[in-house]
Amino acid sequence: MSMTKQQALEIIKSIRHLYNLDFDKPKLETWVQVLSENGDFELTQKAVKEYINSGNPYPPNLPSVMRKAPKKMEYEEVPDDIKEHRYKMANDPEYRAKRQRAIDEFKRTISKFGVNSDE
Structure with missing residues (x-):
């Protein structure tokens, strides 16, 4: 399930605070757009926590923390x-x-x- 813009901002806020990272307006808008269109909130939030807990001192880039929901298999019911x-x-x-x-x-x-x- 894709995330809302509010959820995307929540992810960005936690990254900003933990890594003292500044987002200018275009960067912030890009992150919010990409996260809200493509990211799954729970999976991305989990990836951010794992990134933080890994002890990596460098701030993450978007692809390293954004996660998409797995695609669901569609099948037809057998008559x-x-x-x-x-x-x-x-x-x-x-x-x-x-x-x-x-x-x-x-x-x-x-x-x-x-x-x-x-x-």
């Missing part, structure tokens, strides 16, 4: 009829045999017309 088919294929030998007979019959039918079933 119930497909779930049922998969379950039966895995657990019902009679269903598998019936399906195989239907496939074999279909192959015999199309072979009468000179069509190869592998095409």
Whole structure:
């Protein structure tokens, strides 16, 4: 989740105070814009704390502390009829045999017309 401008200012404030860092107006605006558009507040805040706790005496630059939220996988729900088919294929030998007979019959039918079933 992206952070608000207020949250971005909170991150910047903690960096400014701990490292006695001055932000001129363009730099401040850039940090706020980049953090609020791309950064995840909790992950970035955690990265700032880790940077501080690492004992690094130099002030961080934006890429060293900004973190993005991990992308979420999107998937489509499998329809119930497909779930049922998969379950039966895995657990019902009679269903598998019936399906195989239907496939074999279909192959015999199309072979009468000179069509190869592998095409």
